[in-house]
Amino acid sequence: MIRLEDIYKIYNTGENEVRAVDGISLTIQKGEYVAIVGQSGSGKSTLMNIIGCLDVPTAGRYLLDGDDVGALSDNKLADIRNRRLGFVFQQYNLIAKLNVLENVELPLQYGGYSARQRREKAEGALARVGLLDRLHHLPSQLSGGQQQRVSIARALVSDPSVILADEPTGALDSRTGLDVLQFLTQLNEQGNTIVLITHDSKIASMARRVVNISDGKIISDEPSAAPA
Amino acid sequence: MNIKQYFLLALKSIRTSKLRSFLTMLGIIIGVASVIVLVSIMNSFSGEMSSTFESFGAHLITVNIFGRSSNRTVSAEDLYEWVDAYPDQLRFVSPFIASPVTVKNGTKSLTTTLNGTGEDYDKIRNKEVENGRFLGYIDMERRQKVCVIGSYVATELFGADDPVGRQVRLGGDIFNVVGVLKETGGGLQGGDDDCVFIPYTLALRMFRQMSGVYYLSASDGNQVDSAAALLRSKLYQVYQSDDAYRVASMNEMLTQVNELLGMMSSILVGIAAISLLVGGIGIMNIMLVSVTERTREIGIRKSLGAKRRDIRGQFIIEAAVTSALGGTLGILLGITGAYLVGRLLGFTVVPTPTAILMAFSVSAGIGILFGYFPASKASKLNPIDALRYE
Numbered sequence: 001m002i003r004l005e006d007i008y009k010i011y012n013t014g015e016n017e018v019r020a021v022d023g024i025s026l027t028i029q030k031g032e033y034v035a036i037v038g039q040s041g042s043g044k045s046t047l048m049n050i051i052g053c054l055d056v057p058t059a060g061r062y063l064l065d066g067d068d069v070g071a072l073s074d075n076k077l078a079d080i081r082n083r084r085l086g087f088v089f090q091q092y093n094l095i096a097k098l099n100v101l102e103n104v105e106l107p108l109q110y111g112g113y114s115a116r117q118r119r120e121k122a123e124g125a126l127a128r129v130g131l132l133d134r135l136h137h138l139p140s141q142l143s144g145g146q147q148q149r150v151s152i153a154r155a156l157v158s159d160p161s162v163i164l165a166d167e168p169t170g171a172l173d174s175r176t177g178l179d180v181l182q183f184l185t186q187l188n189e190q191g192n193t194i195v196l197i198t199h200d201s202k203i204a205s206m207a208r209r210v211v212n213i214s215d216g217k218i219i220s221d222e223p224s225a226a227p228a
Numbered sequence: 229m230n231i232k233q234y235f236l237l238a239l240k241s242i243r244t245s246k247l248r249s250f251l252t253m254l255g256i257i258i259g260v261a262s263v264i265v266l267v268s269i270m271n272s273f274s275g276e277m278s279s280t281f282e283s284f285g286a287h288l289i290t291v292n293i294f295g296r297s298s299n300r301t302v303s304a305e306d307l308y309e310w311v312d313a314y315p316d317q318l319r320f321v322s323p324f325i326a327s328p329v330t331v332k333n334g335t336k337s338l339t340t341t342l343n344g345t346g347e348d349y350d351k352i353r354n355k356e357v358e359n360g361r362f363l364g365y366i367d368m369e370r371r372q373k374v375c376v377i378g379s380y381v382a383t384e385l386f387g388a389d390d391p392v393g394r395q396v397r398l399g400g401d402i403f404n405v406v407g408v409l410k411e412t413g414g415g416l417q418g419g420d421d422d423c424v425f426i427p428y429t430l431a432l433r434m435f436r437q438m439s440g441v442y443y444l445s446a447s448d449g450n451q452v453d454s455a456a457a458l459l460r461s462k463l464y465q466v467y468q469s470d471d472a473y474r475v476a477s478m479n480e481m482l483t484q485v486n487e488l489l490g491m492m493s494s495i496l497v498g499i500a501a502i503s504l505l506v507g508g509i510g511i512m513n514i515m516l517v518s519v520t521e522r523t524r525e526i527g528i529r530k531s532l533g534a535k536r537r538d539i540r541g542q543f544i545i546e547a548a549v550t551s552a553l554g555g556t557l558g559i560l561l562g563i564t565g566a567y568l569v570g571r572l573l574g575f576t577v578v579p580t581p582t583a584i585l586m587a588f589s590v591s592a593g594i595g596i597l598f599g600y601f602p603a604s605k606a607s608k609l610n611p612i613d614a615l616r617y618e
Contacts, residue, residue, distance in 0.1 A: 054531060054611045075535050082533020093528045093615065097244050109233060110533040154532070 001161060001193065002028040002051060007060035009046050009216075020046040021057065022216030028195065030161070033188040035196045035207035035224070043216035045166065048197045052085055052164050053077045065161060082111050086155030090167035092147040094139040100126065100150050101135040107158045125153040129183070145176030152183065162193045169203060181206050231545070238546040241518075242553070252514045253554030255507025256594065260558025260587040261565055262500040267583040268566040269573075270493035274486060276575050281482045283354055283412070287319070287446040288478040289456050291463070294440065294471070302466050302473075304346075304428070307442055310462060317447055317455040322346035323428045324441040331377075331424055332397040333385040340381055341423040342398065344431020345443075350409075352445045360392035360407030363427055371430040376407040380421040398424065399434065452479045501590075507554070508594035515547050515602035526606055527614025540600075540607040547599020548592050555591030559584050 009021040020043045028034050038044040049055035050062065053069055062069040064080065072080070086107075087093075094103045104122040113121070126132050129149040139147050148168060155163050165184060169177030185206060188194050196207055204210045205224050212220040242249040293302060304323045311318045322345045329342035349355070350362040358379065367374050375398065382391050391405045403426065412420045446455040456477045463473045519526070526539055563579050570577030 049612050052531070054615070078530070078533050078535040081531060087531050089615075093524075093531070095525055095528060097240065106529070107532040110529075110535070110538060158533075 001030045001065050002026070002195075003061075003063040004051070005061040005063070007047075007050060007057045007062060009043070009050065009055070010058045013058075019043075019216050021050065023060075024213075024216070024218055026211065026218065026221075028162075028193065030193055031188075031191055033185070033194045033196070033208045035198060035204035035210045036213060037198055037201055037204040037210055038213035039199060042213045044197050044199075044213050046216075047213065048164055048166055048195070051162075051195060052087060053080050078110075082107055083158055084161045086158065086160035086163040088148070088151050088155050088163065088165040088168045090170040092139070092144075092151045092171070094147060094150055094154075096139055099136045099138055100131065100142070103139065103150060104154045104157050107154060111158055121157050122153075125157040126150075128156060129153045143176075144172050145179060148172060148176075148180050149183070152180070152187075156187070156192075162195060163187065164195050164197070166197045167199070168196070169198075177203075231541075234541050234545040235549065237542055238549040241546055242550060248514065249550055249553075252511055252550055253507075253557065255510040256504065256551050256554030256591050257507075257558040257561060259500060259504030259507045260555050260591050261562035262503060263497060263587050263590075264559060264562025264579050264583050265565045265569060266496040266500055267493065268562075268577045268579040269569060270489060270496065271580055271583075272570065272575060272577040274489040274493075277485055277489065278482060281478055281485070284478060287449060287452055288352060289444045289446060289452065289459065290474075290476045291442040291444065291459060292440060292474040292476075293442075293463075294473065302463065304442070306466075307444070310459070311444070314455075314458060315447065317451050317458050319445050319447045320348035320352050321442055321444045322349040322352055323432075324349070324443055325428055325431045325435060325437070326441075327431075327435055329398055329424065331381060331385065333394070336385050338381065338384050340378075342431065343423055343425050344428035344435075345425055346428055348445075349425070349443065352443045355412070356410040357407045358410040359390060360405070362407055363425060367427045368429045371427060371433065373401055373403045373430065374406045374426070375403040376409060376425040377405055378409050378421040378423045379411040380417060380419065381424060382408045396424075398426070401434075446477075452477045456480070504590060504594060507591075508551070508598040511547055511551055511595055512598035512602060515543060515599055516605070518546075519543060519602045519606040522606075523609060523614050523617040526609050527611050527617065530609070530611035531615060536607040538607075539609075540603045543603030543606050544596055544599045547603065548595035551595025551599075552588065552592040555588045558591065559587060562587065 004024055004026045007021055007024045008019065011018040011020060022043070024047060036044050036047060046055065050057050053064075056070065064084065069077070069080070095106070098106070101119075101122055104125055105118045108118040108121060123132065123135070126135065129152050131146060131149055131153065134142060134146065139150065142150065148171075163184075168180055168184070172180060181203065184194055184196065188208075194207070196204070198204050201210075208224050210220075210222060210224050211218055291307075307321045307323070311321045325344035327342050328339060330337055330339050345363065347363050347365050347368055350357065355362070357376070360376070362376055363374065366372070375396065377385075377391060377396070385391065385396065386394065391408055394405050395402050396405060397403075409421070416422070444455070444459070446452040456475050459475045463475065464470070467473060529539065563584075566577045566579045
C-alpha cells in the first residue's frame with residue numbers, strides 16, 4: 001500500500017548539496033508494523049515527512065494505495081493527510097487552546113463530518129485510549145503520557161490507512177513510553193498499519209520489521225529480532 | 229469546515245486574548261464612532277438650517293431693484309398689480325424699507341431698526357402678532373402713524389406693561405402702538421425682535437426714498453421657482469437688463485446652503501474614513517503577528533488535513549469578526565456620542581440608519597480586506613516548516 005520508488009530529497013542543489021534521502025525504495029504492506037531506525041541526521045525524519053505527504057521528494061515516485069502522490073495538488077494532498085494518514089508527533093502537537101475533545105475532532109472538521117458524527121467518532125477514539133473522562137480538559141492539564149494518548153486518538157479518529165509515529169516516546173519517561181508503545185502494538189494487532197520512526201533500536205525492536213537508515217540510504221531491512 | 233465553525237473559532241480566539249483584541253478594535257471603534265457622530269451632526273445641522281429657512285418663509289422670494297432711471301421704473305403699485313394678475317404663482321407682496329431709528333417712550337429710548345412694510349409682510353415672513361394687530365390696508369392708504377413693535381423693543385420700553393394702545397416717539401413723530409410681535413429671535417438686541425414696523429407708504433415719505441426691496445410669497449411651495457422666473461421676465465421687460473434687479477428665492481438659497489453643507493460633511497467623513505483606514509492597518513498588523521505566533525498551530529492543522537482555503541478562511545473570518553465587533557462597539561459609542569454632542573450644541577442629533585449601516589459594513593469590509601493578506605500568507609505556509617517552527 002505504501003510504495004516508494006527510488007526517492008531522493010536533496011537540499012541546496014549545487015555545491016553544498018545535502019542528500020537527506022538518497023535513493024530509497026521501500027514497500028510497506030497493509031497491516032505491517034515497521035520501525036524506521038537511524039541516528040539523527042540519517043534522513044529518517046525527511047523520509048517520514050515524505051511518507052506523510054508533508055513534504056514532496058526531489059525525485060522518485062511515491063504510490064499510496066496506488067495513487068501517485070507526486071502528481072497531486074495541494075488540496076488533494078491535504079485530503080490524503082486528512083483521510084488516509086494519522087500522525088503521532090514527539091511533541092504531541094495538540095492545539096493548546098482547544099480541549100481534548102476539540103483536538104480529537106479537528107481532523108473530522110476538515111473532513112466535513114457533522115457535529116454529531118464528530119462527537120461520536122471522537123468519543124470512540126478517546127475511549128480506545130482510555131481518556132473518556134478527560135473530554136473537556138485542556139492539553140496543559142494533562143500529563144505527557146495522557147497528551148500523547150490524545151494525539152494517538154486524534155490520529156485514529158479518521159480511520160487512516162497508516163499511522164505515522166515520529167519518536168512518539170521521545171518526550172516521555174521510560175514507563176509511560178512503554179505504555180504508548182504497547183498501545184501501538186495493540187493497534188497493530190487490531191489491524192492498523194503503523195510506521196514508527198525512532199533513533200532507539202530497542203524501541204524499534206517492538207515493531208515486526210526494522211528498517212535501518214544511514215546517510216539517506218537503507219542499510220538493512222529485516223524482521224524484528226524480538227517481536228513484542 | 230463551514231462558516232459557522234470559522235465563526236466559533238474566531239470568537240474563541242478573540243475571547244482568549246481580550247486585551248489585544250480590544251486594542252486591535254480600537255482604531256475601528258474610533259473610526260466608526262467618528263463617522264457616525266460627524267454624519268449625524270451634519271444631518272441634524274442641515275435639518276436645522278432648513279427649518280430655520282422655512283421660518284423665514286418657505287415660499288419667500290426677494291426682489292432687489294438697483295436700477296433707477298427716469299423712464300423705466302418698477303414701483304410698489306406695479307408689483308401689487310402683478311400679484312393680482314398672476315394668482316397662480318404669486319400670493320402676497322410687501323415693499324420693504326429699513327432704516328435705523330431712535331424710539332422713545334417718555335424718558336426711555338433705544339436705537340432700533342425701523343421697517344416700512346406692507347400689510348401682508350407678517351404673512352410673507354411668518355411673523356405672528358402676540359398682542360393687538362399687524363399693520364392693515366387702511367394704514368397704508370392713509371399713511372397712519374401706527375406701529376407694530378418687536379418683543380425686544382416692547383420689553384425695553386414698556387417692561388411688563390402692555391404696549392398696545394400706548395404711544396412712542398419715532399424720530400420726531402408720535403406713533404400709536406397697535407401690536408406686539410411674538411418673540412422669534414430669542415428676544416435679543418439686534419435680532420429679529422429688535423425692530424419697529426410702520427406702513428411703507430409713511431416710511432417712503434419720511435425717508436424721501438424709493439423702495440428697492442420687495443418680499444413676495446409664492447402661491448404654493450411648488451410654485452416658488454416658476455414665480456421667481458415670472459418675476460425675472462417681468463422685470464426684464466421693464467429694464468431690458470439683468471443688472472438692474474435681482475430675484476432670489478428661499479428655495480435657491482436653501483439649495484446653495486445644502487450644497488455647501490454636503491461638501492463640508494463629505495470632507496468630515498473623509499477625515500473620519502482615514503481613521504478607519506488606520507484602524508484597518510492596525511488589524512492587518514495584529515493579524516500578521518497572530519499568524520507568526522500561530523505558525524505551529526497552522527502546521528498542526530495542515531498536517532491534519534486543513535486545506536489552504538481552510539486556513540485562509542479561519543484568519544479572514546477572525547479579522548472580519550474582530551473588525552465587525554469593533555464596528556458594533558463603534559456604533560454604540562457613536563450613537564452615545566451623537567446624543568451627547570447634540571445636547572452640548574443644543575439641538576437634537578439623531579444618528580441616521582444609513583450612517584450606522586454604512587459604518588458597520590465598511591468596518592466588516594475593512595476586516596476582510598486587511599485580513600486577506602495575513603490570511604493568505606498563513607495559508608501558504610509549508611506544513612513541515614510550520615510544524616518545526618518554535
